[in-house]
Amino acid sequence: MYVYDEHDRQIAAERVAQFRDQTERALAGELREDEFLPLRLQNGLYVQRLAPMLRIAVPYGMLRSAQLRRLARITRDYDKGYAHFTTRQNVQLNWPAIEDVPDILAELAEVEMHANQTSGNCIRNTTTDQFSGVQADEITDPRPYCEIIRQWSTFHPEFAFLPRKFKVAVNASEHTDRAAIQVHDIGLQMVRNDQGELGFRVHVGGGLGRTPMVGPVIREFLPELDLLTYLEAVLRVYNRYGRRDNKFKARIKILVKALTPEGFAAKVEEEWSHIKDSPTRLTEEAIRQFKGYFTEPDYQQVPDVTDTLATQRFENREFDQWITHNVDSHKHPGYAIVTLTMKKTGTPPGDVSDRQLEQIAEVADRYSFGEVRVTHQQNVVLADVRKDELFELWQTITPMGFATANLNTLTDVICCPGGDYCALANAKSIPVAEAIQRQFDDLDFLYDIGNIDLNISGCMNACGHHHVGNIGVLGVDKKGQEFYQISLGGSSHHDAAIGKILGPSFARDDMPEVIQKIINVYVDHRTEEEPFLDTYRRIGIEPFKERVYA
Ligand code: HEM
Ligand code: SF4
Secondary structure, eight states: OOOOOOOHHHHHHHHHHHHHHHHHHTTTTSSOOHHHHHHHHHHTTEEEESSEEEOOOOOOOGGEEHHHHHHHHHHHHHHSSSOOOOOOOOEEEEEGGGGGGHHHHHHHHHHHOOOSSSSSBBBOOOOEEETTOOTTTBBBOOHHHHHHHHHHHOOGGGGGSSOOOEEEEOBBSOOOOOOOOOGGSSSEEEEEEOOOEEEEEEEOBBBBBBBBBBOEEEEEEGGGHHHHHHHHHHHHHHHHHSSSSOGOOOOOOHHHHHHHHHHOOOOOOOOHHHHTSSSTHHHHHHHHHHHHTTTTOOOOOOOOOHHHHHHHHHOOOHHHHHHHHEEEEOSTTTTEEEOOOOOOSSOOTTEEEEHHHHHHHHHHHHHHHEEEEEEEETTTEEEEEEEEGHHHHHHHHHTTOOOOSTTTTTTOOOOOOOTOOOTTTTSHHHHHHHHHHHHTTTHHHHHOOOOEEEESSSSSTTTTTTGGGEEEEEEEEETTTEEEEEEEEEBBBOOOOOEESSSHHHHHHHHHHHHHHHHHHHHHHHTTOOOOHEEEEEEEEHHHHHHHHH
């Protein structure tokens, strides 16, 4: 993964010193709140319902064990002993004191971490597939391109004050999309053209929140060397024409819709024609250099353990289930990709304690070259585990609570922090996730109903991605009471779609039963092997409505 050079280190240190000075002046009353606001947001600091919140970037989701240990210590020394993994490869601290934030940022900088541009109306952390670089079916490793975008966008003066926040995601697999690129402001799908050249299919104008949209394609093939000049052209068009008069209409998706994708694309092409060959254009040499930061770990020639594994699986049903659900194949022979699920019933999705962060660091050091990746679904991945060590790893992480074999099932819920932490919430979301997990506590039944994305948000901002859940749950407020609206049929994968609202909302206590009825309709109507989403697409929403509101 990318390692800071002396320039990076200097930039990070200068930024911390600058923010320390700004914070001291704000606390002394020398900076007004409206002056401090954009400064603190660009350093990741929100002021929330119960306390400030600090959002820390995890570029392309990767963390080294030293960084995990530092995060653990920070949560212990400056917070309440836990942190929260978000849906965009960030880590959030929910209870830091404002006066401590410069110290926290200094501690992070020591381990090459930062909170730059994790909030505010600027280009946010670029996210990607947590299996990047290790899965067999990707076009190429997308992480060097994410790092190129990170270096280009960090402190880019022209794009520091956009009409609204701006999120970019990159995906390189032909068959899966674990980064939800079509609901980002810019989604980049890596492709090869007919001549075998590498490039990007460019989606622009996706997003969730108040007006959810799937991003249309505005360019089928962008050659890789043109990545930055083209992004620059898209952002210039947005910066010039995006609405600044109305916060709810300020995202690029509204502009793309207003101009139509074709109209927007034409403006981008016009702008691009001026800057296409500018010094920002990438070179083969530059790309080679960035690729050099993502060298393979020191893979060993490992014995083929297929027979041993088969025996272990045969003799131990729980291990067998874990392999089936939480372990994926790796492009390197003898290795596997393991997902640690952070969704044990009763644990708020995404929450990790200081001790758990240290445990993750320990298993990363012991079993996966000291590195992990955090996922869009709020889980953690060990990307390079030897197959002959899988059984031992499973025995190690089971007591830690990371081996719940429910990955991608109904109880692997994506859930925002909701009313428990978030000032914008209309309703709590964590207790709904937990109630549903309790309702579906039988793993065999979960396996029988197959992969289902259940996503929950506590308000229409959609941090929990409810619009793109196969089943989406949205907390709403009705005369001071918490209610929950359901949508069905959303997807964040290659077949991205926004879910359709089922009907009137439900009280919190009714939610497990309502989800049960939805699942029952699916079970009654499915053909053999048909996933939930396909059944929904075949039979439509009516049968679900009839049963749930009967
Ligand atoms: C607790 C503090 C948080 C605050 C104040 C906050 C604020 C917001 C706001 C205002 C929006 C709407 C943006 C829009 O207008 O489109 C939003 C969307 C979003 N937030 Fe959060 N959020 C918080 C926590 C989180 C967490 C914990 C996650 C991940 C679980 C998250 C991930 C996202 C995502 C993915 C969106 C989707 C909207 C889009 O990109 O179009 N946020 N958030
Ligand atoms: S969806 Fe709403 S309630 Fe949930 S974290 Fe985002 S802003 Fe807060």
